[in-house]
Amino acid sequence: MPSLPTLRTEAEPLGARIRRLRRARGLTQRELAEPRYDRGFLAKVESGSRVPSGDVLAHLARRLGLTADELRFGRPPGAAAELTDALETAYRELQQGGLESAEREFTRVEGRAFEYRLPEIECHARFYLGEVQWQRYDIPLAAQGFAHALELSEAASPRLYGMIVNRMAACRALSGDLGASVALVETALAELRAAGPVDPDAELALLTALIHPLIEMGALRRARRAAEEGRRTLASAHRKDIAARYHRQAAQLWQAIGLTERAEKDLSRALRLFTSIGYDRDAARSRWARGFLWRRMGRLDDAHAELLLARDLLAEAGSREGVLGATIELADVRRRQGAFDEAVALAEGIRPLLDRSPDIEARAEVLRLLGLIARAKGDLPGATGLLEEAADAQERAELRGALVATSLHLGDTLRSRGLLAEAVQAYRRGVRAAAMSDSGPLG
Template sequence: MIYRVSMTGESLGARIRRLRTARGWTQRELAGPRYDRGFLAKVETGTRPPSDEVLDYLARRLGLTVDELRFGRPPGVAEALWTELADAYRALQQGRVADADTIFGNAAKRAIAYKLPDVECYARFCRAEVLWQAYDIEGSKAAFEHAARLGASAPAWLRAMITHRWVTCEYLLGAAGAAVAHAEAALAEVRAATPVDPDAELALLSALIHPLVEMGGLRRARRAAEDGRLAAALASRPDFIARYHRQAAQLWQAVGLGDRADEDLGEALRLFTSLGYDRDAARCRWARGFLLRRMDRLPEARAELTAARDLLAAAGSREGILGATIELAEVRRRQGALDEAEALIEDVRPLLDDAPDVEAVGEVHRLLGLIAHARDDLPRATTLLRLAADEQERASLRSSLVNTSLHLGDVLRAQGLLSDAVHAYRRGVLAAVDSDSDVVG
């Protein structure tokens, strides 16, 4: 019979012999008192397959676990790999992308060799995060799907986080409804388990908030935020708690609770900073710049977004650079610096061209349309705002569509195109009616 071999090609019998001789033991000393020397000799030469009971006995005699003996794992290798991956993930957050990716790849290979599917799942998740940080949305989505296929033995929090990231990718690719349905199905599965894992529940509730807000589903988003507050009180992972606070802040600002949103962002920033998660901390500052802009505190918003963009660049987050720059361009437009706003958008055009982020594409077209309107170039404004509205409608981004439709109607009315203006206004009204945005603070 042929036994499993280790990553060096060593058979199980040869491994038992090596471990025995390294300890200076005879075959009788290892086998006894339960088995005799002749039995162990057959095991070591590979002529007698050891049963699970035999492996358990020999492993305990050698001071190993059964799987350490069976697969040639060094003692404690699983725990060491988990720690190594967590440290490398922090390095990724701090912009040391190439170094982190090398560690992720090597860890995945060792996990495969040592038959550690849960560790391999985590390593694959981390490698998907590298693609996400590079703003390869389609590539990262496929990589998260690969990680998910390895998730049967992974902890619930990791499976939930993979789903969280997959949902974000699906949303950015224009399938907001499918993203929400997937997250809600995963959440129902987590809640059906006994006991419910609060970290997994929190990760999935956090994943729901942003797409629901953008789809106009404020009632459902608020329910997710309130449920998330209860789960956060029981959760043990500070990164999940921080991510929840950052997502919840978007809901609070959408329903007019700016102070509560600012409080959540402050807590998220504190937690991410304490973890050394520079990328996520910078995203909190980006979110706060967005909040300050909505509160019409434009000088403060400009300072926060400028800092966020610089920090995201240092962390190597292409997605973050794009989002913070677009928001900074909106602030500068509102401050009347039209040329600077347009230049900011042109600076990130290459990032946008490489990524099918429908939310960002729609926002850029809307913003350029508003700049054209401010310059009295009404035909160009009309074209760009129509593009934005079409993109937002296809992606079910009803909240953005309401805003864009209002601006488009104003531009059309200024050109005397009253019938077209009425159609644009009606489109916005229908988008508002289709949402459940009657939630108030």
């Protein structure tokens, strides 16, 4: 696995830095050192033979018009603000498809933050480097990047820590380990709440991360609790991007339990928020989610138009993960509209992305889609094989909600072939999956 790009520079010795700054200001050693110290003492500091104490550094920094940390680490005035602004600007560029230039800027900022001893900014740059790999749909390398950021989590703000855990959990979920994804988030959430006053942005980021894996595990009551807690936290949150991600994720839960009007409202809020801050990729992902919702509601023409737009916008933003998801939904819409050949072509066109990814959920969705198309075309043996393969993958990954639906399709297909005993086994498999979930009425 390739390593993440990292920039490291040789630090300028402190004494040499003091000498350089003194000369740049046109000061003699005596003028800088007095009245508290003499020229000879400063000469030893500049040569490196004398290590300055904190009091000495504070005196010299004041004389040079700097803070002690700016002098100690060679940090230009305003460096922290400049690097933070550079990160946010580059992240917007990433959202708009500028992956390579954003990656270069994140790498530059990481190196400067290390040099200037700004660990929170260095952590944030590492997190965004993980986001680059996420956008490229390289989930193993993205997970490595987020773990790299987590190494500096003690210096990170609670909000940043919450976002790192959010993304690490998503990587685990995509790799088929839903239980580990949920456990990671629940542990982080418990620690956050036990530590004292809770940062609402951090709490909202963590609650948001729980919703999708819990839905896929069939744990709808737990997912709803997370969504309702998130809605209460939302009133205190400050970051628009975190609020927008909550709205988009909560919509998935409302849809799963039949509250489609509530889901539409949340997706509209997410789209408005992402658009207002220039997050084009995430705005397009909200359109993808809305197309998915409309497809589930039977609004196939609306879903087709929205998913086409979402796919094209995600392609412009360089989001391979988004293109994959939107294309799967688009193919299912075309299947439902009877355009079987086009649906197959769409599904086959994303196989290279699937082959490079550990995304079991997406892989199983494509298998089920192709199985349903095969059944519609009258190829019942082919449909059986594809649906069985999808069900096996979903069972291994604990995708219980999806397994219920696939088992039903598989049972119907086997029954159409006259294989009644096998059909009963398939139905029972779906019943077991439903029994292991809490997907009954939620009130």
